[in-house]
Amino acid sequence: MSQPAPGGPDRATAATGDVPLPRIVRAMAVVERVGNALPHPFWLFWILAAILGAASAVMAGLGVSVVSPSDGETVVVRNLLSGEGLAMAVSTMIGNFASFPPMATIVAVIMGVAVAERSGFLAALMRVSVSRVPTGWVIFAVAFAGTVAHVASAAAYIILVPLGGLAFRAVGKSPILGVVVAYTAIASGYDASPIPTPNDAIFAGITTAAAQIIDPAAYVSPLSNWFFNIASSVVLAGVITLITKLVLEKRPDLDPDPDADLENIGTLTLTDAERSGLRRALTALVLALAVLAALVVPAGSPLRGEGGSLAESPLLDGIGAIVALLFGLVGIVHGHRVGTIAKPADVPALMVQGIRQMAPVLVLFFAIAQFLAYFDWTHIGDVIAVRSAEALETSGIPVVVLFLLILALLTVINVIVTSGSAMWSICAPVLVPMLMLIDVPAETTQALFRIADSGSTAVTPMSPYFVMALGFLQQYRKSAGIGTLASYTLPLAVGMTVVWTALFLAWWALGIPLGPGAPVR
Template sequence: MSQQGTSVKRKENWADRFLNVVERVGNRLPHPVTLFFIFAAIVVIFSFLLSLLGVEAQHPGTGETIKVVNLLSKDGIRMILTKAVDNFTSFAPLGTVLVAMLGVGVAERSGLIAALLKKMVLGAPDKLITAVVVFAGVMSSMAADAGYVVLVPLGAIIFLAKGRHPLAGLAAAFAGVSGGFSSNLLVTMLDPLLGGFTTSAANLLDPNYAVLPTANWFFMFASTFLITAVGVFVTEKIIEPRLGEYKGTFKKELEPITKQESKALNFAFITVIVFVLIIAAMLIPENGLLRSDEGNILQGIPFTPFVSSMVLLIALFFFIPGIAFGIKSGSIKNDKDVAEFMSETMSSMGGYVVLAFAAAQFVSYFAWSNIGLILAIKGADFLRAINLTGIPLILMFILVCAFINIFIGSASAKWAIMAPVFVPMLMQLGYSPELAQLSYRIGDSITNIISPLMSYFAIIVAFGKKYDPKLGIGTLISTMLPYSIVFGIAWMIMLVIWLVLGIPIGPGAPTMIPPM
């Protein structure tokens, strides 16, 4: 990457030309909402054509012959017209995300998230600063996209203050925030969001299958430390040596945490401890309110009130300390401020609500037509025929997800399209929906940082231009590419080890199920 005041314009090579083509093609793709309506229309048309051709498959579980349902028939058109509202209101990820974001929004707008990230990074010893920046980036996913606008520019400023290249700090923070987006020590809003799509897809084969918000928690908990370690290695051994010494003129002093913010953080932390103790008191005793009637938390987890309450508990986990911080820091003066924060959060979710309406129609049409189920059965038969099963199949699926992610930035939009096909297909071969979701999350994360179509990519370029005015999309991608490659290799090795050892990827979440 070039440096301010010393760089010369680099001649385009084949990699730059390829990335330029990717950028141009991707920019011409319709908006995700338009894409879903297009896909819904395609499903309707293909349901008519495939029903005429008599396409069918045998259900592996019941032995029933599954035929394509023509959605352009009289009954099909009636369903499309009369079920549109029900499709939307019963769309599993909709309520999940909106409820969780009520709490997250209060924590973010009260200043808790920004102060917490700043406190975490500024208090780190010089030797651990890279690790803390990457780790804070990974953990920032608990507040949705706050890490992009708070931590990425902060990472550059911190490195500059420590006498290191600011673009290395920007890259380290971006790698943690975006490349490690799926990882976290906590269950975040992404978990129930993707779980809703996975459940809907699994129900094509098994109507009673439910994917929990904690489905990938064990693996993602461990991944937090893996991504942090790998991020430190790439930053210090590859990125910083390549960047060299910073010779630019841009300087900015760090703004330390104020005494009032520090007191507010302590107060918020106390409320978190109290909240966790209250939940533990309702979960640990045998007669606890949130414990399953069977008494065994893990064996009864699909039926526990604790799991059914997970989305609300996630919201409260952020809502309560967010209010505590706001009151102590002065950002919340009365209940009107809290209501305003929640309203602002819901206003910002307008785009997601529209996307959810379009996605709900597509998912419903796919299920009604039986195309997804038949495609999954035929696909599983094909994979058996070519003997592509086991670990090679899972790794290939990760790479497919990583490639698609370059062109479609939204994690939920991609999974809404892919889940109805790949989840039942992998279930047919004996792989759990939870493993399919986990594999998708790995593939989706590793190419986030090199996709010019990722919604925050242009913002990261703008941040970088403060330190190198000549920085562009190609130079940012070339800087982030080592993270993408090494993250992918490390994550896939870890998954292979996980699969070989047969470790559950979450509470009550196996990697294998009986083939269906």
């Protein structure tokens, strides 16, 4: 991993605000050492399962129990290390994996997104979105494109971060800032997409499993935070624009190296076939959405729920499949025009590539599914949730203060455990039931988690995409290191987290629904 050059120019040790770069470098080094000491998330969940087993044995031996608020029955902690626990663990292992809530949805969505990505549609869309804006709007355009780019999951970094540098350079701004703005918008705004993403399905599934500890009938839709996400994406793009103009553009170290090979870094230009394919794909998308709307609008539509409801309806139940089909449609239309899809057999081949890319996540899901099943079976989650809720009620801590404390805790965890699905799998079984017992909906807790899961991501070297962004930055400045990139992203990440938190608290105070059928309180 690259470090700032010893004895390098002043720009390599410049200050950002009141935080000297050397201090940032030291802090990042500590974070990196601590993070590297952690096991792979796959093994981390098995270690947690072992700790859970030991804790359940002790608590069961002490006869720990609580009265369930859902049915008034006494719930006793069960010993995972007992014969009964061993039988449960062995007999349900495959079932736990197969029934893991996000599993089917995320696989279906990824197949559709893979067609859109690998046909070249998403890359062409991002290039045109940042290249056809007035000079004064380029910062906002790149920042907002960063939130939209999340539909491409990890590919968003590969596609948009270098495009950010090209877009800024094309309008006479520093390409270094373009890389920083694009990377930070993706990393620190990762869970604020105005378009449903694979992450929405993953988080909703984990939240549903956690909520069912208290309410077995609970269901959290992938669109449960959609309204909040749309507003968040616009607000965060505005924050990035403001801080870039007021702080980052004032830095003296924005010029690329004199010998940087700027001509061979890339281009924003689309070919005639790409432009034509993009137009056809977007036309097909509009027509598909019009057909979908025509099917949903009638009060007696089969896609509506009981009494004509949209909040609980076949439409929302199948939103993952609908998103996958829409992505697949635009990918096929675009790919057919540009030649990346020449025959029908190419489409499932692209889907296979998308699933292959998801293989590490599916392996992690296996471990997560077992841990969550064990946690539920032992009833430790019930005990923690009920006892914590009782303590909170008697303490008189305002809910808003509790939100801030949880946000701070999750933000610290996110610096070390950068996998959102892993962190939420650990925290959701405790936080979601606990807050549900003090009348905070599961969807609201998930929205709070989104802020913490995103905010600090742009400054932690534990994220593999931090290193990737550093590589793009080094195309313009060879001496750039971890501290260099962190010094650029820090004011943006802090500003985004503060304003995003304020938006959440205002949303809560006003009682605005977080998404379809998802009241904030």
